Each structure stands twice: as C-alpha cells, then as structure tokens.
Amino acid sequence: MDKAQQDALKKAAGIEAAKLVTDGMIAGLGTGSTVRFLVDELGRRVQEEGLRFTGVTTSRRTQEQAEGYGIKIVDVDDVDRIDVTIDGADEVDKNFDGIKGGGAALLWEKIVATNSDKIVWIVDESKVVDTIGAFPLPVEVIPFGAGHVIKKFEAKGYKPVLRLDADGKKVRTDENNYVVDLHLGRIDHPRELAEDLIDTVGVVEHGLFLNMVDTVIVGDPNGPRVMTNGNK
Ligand SMILES: O=C[C@H](O)[C@H](O)[C@H](O)COP(=O)(O)O
Structure with missing residues (x-):
C-alpha cells in the first residue's frame, strides 16, 4: 500500500468516527496523522453545520489544530468525564490489545482514555495484526x-x-x-x-493499551469496517 492509499483509508476512518461526536458532547481528541483527518472533519462540521461540542486534547499539536477550527478545548481536569475519545493506534490485535505512542503522545493519551466512557480507535487496515510488537x-x-x-x-x-x-x-x-x-x-x-x-x-508510562479500546474503526478499501470489543 503506498502512502496516498494509506492516507485515503485513514481519512475514511476519521470521517466515519467523526459521526460519533454530536452536539453537547465532551470528546477526547487523540493525536497523529489519522486523528488529523478526524479533526479536519469535526472542524468542517463546526464551521459548516454549527456542531457544538467541547474537546479535550491529548497533545498540544491536536489542540492547535482543533482551536484553529474554533473547536472549544478545555483541560482534562476541567471535566468530570469524557463521553467518547477517538484516537489513532500503531497496532491492534484481535484481543483488542494495542500499541500507541508512535507520535510520542502516549501519556496524555492514556490519561484521557482512562477518563473516557468510550474509547474508539481509527486505523488503516495495516495496523490490525495477529501479534503486537513489530511496531517498536x-x-x-x-x-x-x-x-x-x-x-x-x-x-x-x-x-x-x-x-x-x-x-x-x-x-x-x-x-x-x-x-x-x-x-x-x-x-x-x-x-x-x-x-x-x-x-x-x-x-x-508505556504504550501498551491492553483491552482498553471499545471500538476500532478500520479504514478498509471496501469502506470503513467496525471491530467491537465484547470483552471489556
Ligand atoms: O503518540 C501518538 C499516538 O499514539 C498515535 O495515535 C499513533 O502513533 C498513531 O498515529 P498515526 O495515526 O499517525 O499512525
């Protein structure tokens, strides 16, 4: 898969996941190249459709991007609970064990994730593996x-x-x-x-996120596919 194809799958997963954010929600926004597509789509909805939600970001990079779209961002300690956090991942296996931190944001990502009612990952299909660990x-x-x-x-x-x-x-x-x-x-x-x-x-902190994610949205050439974790 070349980079353009991979980006198309990441974008499709990001756009699909953006549908999970609705008016009045507190949404955790992850970090990375896949999340950039998610934030672009949320920004578009804020500007074109009047979507209003509050974001909690897992890195300064995501905060800057989101605020650039006029998305309201608050500190994680300013909210009691996050409704849903949408983040990327470097690898995920069939037991919903994953590796994160390729973009060095693992600590804030894990703090935001553990204070979220629902965790969603967006990945392209190359990240779904039999056994984690090929990714450092x-x-x-x-x-x-x-x-x-x-x-x-x-x-x-x-x-x-x-x-x-x-x-x-x-x-x-x-x-x-x-x-x-x-x-x-x-x-x-x-x-x-x-x-x-x-x-x-x-x-x-380490980048092992073990059985934490509820749903993985996988960018697949046939369209985004959803993996649901039934064991959480
Ligand atoms: O520290 C970074 C994060 O864990 C990212 O979510 C992860 O590395 C996936 O990033 P990308 O979507 O760029 O592959």
Whole structure:
C-alpha cells in the first residue's frame, strides 16, 4: 500500500468516527496523522453545520489544530468525564490489545482514555495484526537517569533505542520526557511486560493499551469496517 492509499483509508476512518461526536458532547481528541483527518472533519462540521461540542486534547499539536477550527478545548481536569475519545493506534490485535505512542503522545493519551466512557480507535487496515510488537513499543522515561533505565532494558533484551528527531535531537514529549522505543519484534505476554515496565523506576508510562479500546474503526478499501470489543 503506498502512502496516498494509506492516507485515503485513514481519512475514511476519521470521517466515519467523526459521526460519533454530536452536539453537547465532551470528546477526547487523540493525536497523529489519522486523528488529523478526524479533526479536519469535526472542524468542517463546526464551521459548516454549527456542531457544538467541547474537546479535550491529548497533545498540544491536536489542540492547535482543533482551536484553529474554533473547536472549544478545555483541560482534562476541567471535566468530570469524557463521553467518547477517538484516537489513532500503531497496532491492534484481535484481543483488542494495542500499541500507541508512535507520535510520542502516549501519556496524555492514556490519561484521557482512562477518563473516557468510550474509547474508539481509527486505523488503516495495516495496523490490525495477529501479534503486537513489530511496531517498536514506545516507553516514556524521565530524563534524569534515563541512561540507567536504557541499560536495564538492554540487560533484559528489550532492544531499547532512545528516540531522536530528524535533526538528531532527543524527542521530548509534551511533559518534556524522553521516549525509548523497544524493538521487541513480537510481544507474546503483554500484561507481564506492562507490569515490568511500569515497575521500572524512571518509567512514566508505556504504550501498551491492553483491552482498553471499545471500538476500532478500520479504514478498509471496501469502506470503513467496525471491530467491537465484547470483552471489556
Ligand atoms: O503518540 C501518538 C499516538 O499514539 C498515535 O495515535 C499513533 O502513533 C498513531 O498515529 P498515526 O495515526 O499517525 O499512525
């Protein structure tokens, strides 16, 4: 699949998911290239159809895009509950276990997700996999002592790589932390891995989102397809 085809599938999933946002809702808005299409569509509806909703964003990038359309954005602590959060994902399997954080927004995304009544992911079909882990697992790490955390990951065979940007500078999250990507190849025991990561001092959060998502809208060449999680 070339990039143009992949973008068309992402866009179709984003437009489909935008239908879930209706007047008066509090909607969580994720981060990434797929969510950009979602926010474009919501912005269009705000401007052309008078849609009125309140957004809670999972990154400064999404906040800027949404506010550019006149969408009202509030802080996560200004709301009691979020009706629905729509976000992208890097991988998802048939057990609805997924990897997120390719865009370094995993921490805010997980905070927003865990305060949402419903979680929806929008992905193109290439993200639906049998076993997660081919996509390097992002882990958000505090800069102080990050070198020691990386050495501990190396000793465990996690194949960590500190994420750098195109200019070779260390990527910083919206909380000013680093991202370490674990090149695991496949993750057969995600729950054990999640526990091990979160127990490592210096780790703030990891990109394993296990059985959290309710619905996945998959951009498919035959039209958006919906996967519903019956085990939550
Ligand atoms: O940190 C970024 C997020 O988890 C994204 O939602 C994820 O990486 C998917 O992004 P994209 O839609 O660009 O593939």
